[in-house]
Amino acid sequence: MMWLPPSLRALRRDVFFLVLLAVSIALAIALPSRVAGWPSLVDWPTIAALTGLLILTKGVESSGALDMAGRWLIDRTPTRRVAAIGLVAATAVLSMLLTNDVSLFVMVPLTLSMCRIARMPATRLVVFEALAVNAGSMLTPIGNPQNLFLWQQWNNGFGGFVWAMLPLVAIALALLLALTALAFPATPLEVHERGGESVDRMMLGVAALLYVPFIVLADLQYVGWGLLGVVAVFLALRRRVVASIDWGLLLTFVLMFIDLRMLAGLEAVRSFVAGLGLEHAVHLYVTGALASQVVSNVPAAILLAEYSHDWRTIAFGVNVGGFGFVLGSLANLIALRLLGERKAWGTFHVWSVPFFVVIGLLGWALL
Numbered sequence: 001m002m003w004l005p006p007s008l009r010a011l012r013r014d015v016f017f018l019v020l021l022a023v024s025i026a027l028a029i030a031l032p033s034r035v036a037g038w039p040s041l042v043d044w045p046t047i048a049a050l051t052g053l054l055i056l057t058k059g060v061e062s063s064g065a066l067d068m069a070g071r072w073l074i075d076r077t078p079t080r081r082v083a084a085i086g087l088v089a090a091t092a093v094l095s096m097l098l099t100n101d102v103s104l105f106v107m108v109p110l111t112l113s114m115c116r117i118a119r120m121p122a123t124r125l126v127v128f129e130a131l132a133v134n135a136g137s138m139l140t141p142i143g144n145p146q147n148l149f150l151w152q153q154w155n156n157g158f159g160g161f162v163w164a165m166l167p168l169v170a171i172a173l174a175l176l177l178a179l180t181a182l183a184f185p186a187t188p189l190e191v192h193e194r195g196g197e198s199v200d201r202m203m204l205g206v207a208a209l210l211y212v213p214f215i216v217l218a219d220l221q222y223v224g225w226g227l228l229g230v231v232a233v234f235l236a237l238r239r240r241v242v243a244s245i246d247w248g249l250l251l252t253f254v255l256m257f258i259d260l261r262m263l264a265g266l267e268a269v270r271s272f273v274a275g276l277g278l279e280h281a282v283h284l285y286v287t288g289a290l291a292s293q294v295v296s297n298v299p300a301a302i303l304l305a306e307y308s309h310d311w312r313t314i315a316f317g318v319n320v321g322g323f324g325f326v327l328g329s330l331a332n333l334i335a336l337r338l339l340g341e342r343k344a345w346g347t348f349h350v351w352s353v354p355f356f357v358v359i360g361l362l363g364w365a366l367l
Helices: 006-013 015-030 032-041 044-063 065-075 080-098 100-118 122-136 145-154 158-183 201-219 223-237 239-243 247-264 267-274 281-295 297-304 311-320 330-339 344-366
Strands: none
Touching: 006 015, 006 247, 015 032, 015 247, 032 247, 044 065, 044 100, 044 201, 044 223, 044 239, 044 247, 065 100, 080 100, 080 122, 080 158, 100 122, 100 330, 122 158, 122 330, 122 344, 145 158, 145 297, 145 311, 158 311, 158 344, 201 223, 223 239, 247 281, 247 297, 247 330, 267 297, 281 297, 281 311, 281 344, 297 311, 311 344, 330 344
């Protein structure tokens, strides 16, 4: 076992992974004939995109550039409250343009670097950034996978989609920024870590040069070739970067796709959903929000699209469903895994579940 990367060895103590593994075993025993089809349930382009982003982000992090950027920001930020509001707002805006997972890969390592230097509460700040990507990514069709699916499914126009989601997003972001101001004190930032200003310019340059082509290839549906190029370059120049990424996160995602899509495809589940009266907007909205808590919002959107053509209500429900429990959105899992703190799971739910309830009621009122 010692030859395995640390992230895979740590899975033995990862309760969430062990639960997913137990569900997979139970499904294999109950439905052995479907095991052969499990690979087709995994969204391999998503896994490839995550792998490439993990490698590129780890390259930037290992270069030392984030530490330098963190010190630069700290020198120009007067208080923890201002720093928190700025980071949360920037994360939300990035998620509208770069998708929620890419925004986290950019902002969480930078945030962790700042928190290490200035001793800010990293756990709470990353939790708020997870809420921020869920709130900000609701606005645009390219902000998250469920929006992209709904946008392509009904061809409702980029501007039309944004206009439909704008009221909900405005309320969610206003509430989140107000909550951020209350959650972080207006105490001055103090630098508690000095030195370490050197930057591995070659590693930073390689990661920066590969980032845009990789995103473009992923957007053009050639993510496999993009990943091959990234892996080849880093194996040739900095193979330790490839070995040090969070392989456990990737394996966890594979199990999530298998478990959640198997459960969503069960006849009992589909019959239950069909009897929920989804022709009524309120029923459709509530089902989308609550189903997301169990199977995540992307499978929930795909499932509900088979029962209703009310894309706006589906979008409201599954996007609101990204809050609440960690399973509501894959972005939640990415944020917590990048943070790497066990206590963060409890902290996340302390903030996210009440936020889900409040935004859920406000979304219902907007309908």
